[in-house]
Amino acid sequence: MTHKDRQRERFEQQCREQGMKLTPQRLIIYDALIDADEHPTVDMIYARVRQTFPTISLDTVHRTLVTFCEMGVASMVEGTGSPKRFEGNLELHHHARCVQCGKIVDFYHQDYDNLTAPPDIQQEFSILKKTVHIEGICSTCRQIQQQDSSCS
């Protein structure tokens, strides 16, 4: 049994646990996603999946991928599809982002400022910047969550 078979099995199990239906669309989209090694866009997955499932809609691919992220079986890399955001702060700093509300907090941390990149990356890239990205849930969103759960 290959690593991908195991991944697929875990996926099916997680669907059942979370009460998500195991539709052929979901299975085939999941397969396409874990077979891809290039961080695909919706369109890329759509193109691939249509070869074996020509009637699938772009829309379903899009919604299914977002669902996967919400389930925690996939994740989004930049970009997130949301509008561009800018910053004028050129000093070396790092980011903490709230996955709930999208707020990004800058922070400074000496320990992170001199990380060494692995040799293969140093060879492949002319490195311009190394930053640490922290993802989490901010205190404001945490409070909202607690209120919600206490109301139910």
Add this chain to the structure above:
Amino acid sequence: MTHKDRQRERFEQQCREQGMKLTPQRLIIYDALIDADEHPTVDMIYARVRQTFPTISLDTVHRTLVTFCEMGVASMVEGTGSPKRFEGNLELHHHARCVQCGKIVDFYHQDYDNLTAPPDIQQEFSILKKTVHIEGICSTCRQIQQQDSSCS
């Protein structure tokens, strides 16, 4: 002279060096950007700038901000406005991204897997993930650049 005054002066100098014209729009957009501490979107900058410069167009704000990024006086934080991209790789890994072609390479590096977040961030966020993002120019894009410059 404040820190922001110095930043503004450096900006004007860089414009002159790079042959960029110092238009009132650029100056006011730059000011709005460095005054903002919330990683603003195009719309946010537009709204702010219009208060003192009502005839400015959203379009100019957008193009100017992108120009700033190209000049290196500003940068883009996620999202980048580009379409969503997904990955099914759930193992702890890190990303190296080419700023030229947008390619994202996954890599594994033990040294990065157990970074400690600074106390204030630990307090503000329930941390879910800590990853290192490396930005640079990949070998393919580097070759293209060299070809371009040798043709001129």
Add this chain to the structure above:
DNA sequence: TTGTTTGCAAATACTTTGCATATGC
């Protein structure tokens, strides 16, 4: 004066929404 920049308008790309139909459980 000259080439860059701006503002406008239209076009495009991507995502989201609403709803009827289909389907997994």
Add this chain to the structure above:
DNA sequence: GCATATGCAAAGTATTTGCAAACAA
């Protein structure tokens, strides 16, 4: 059978492009 998921179409949002007029150097 029932709730969820899908496919379609339309609407919404963000970004990009082309071009004439305005402007910094």
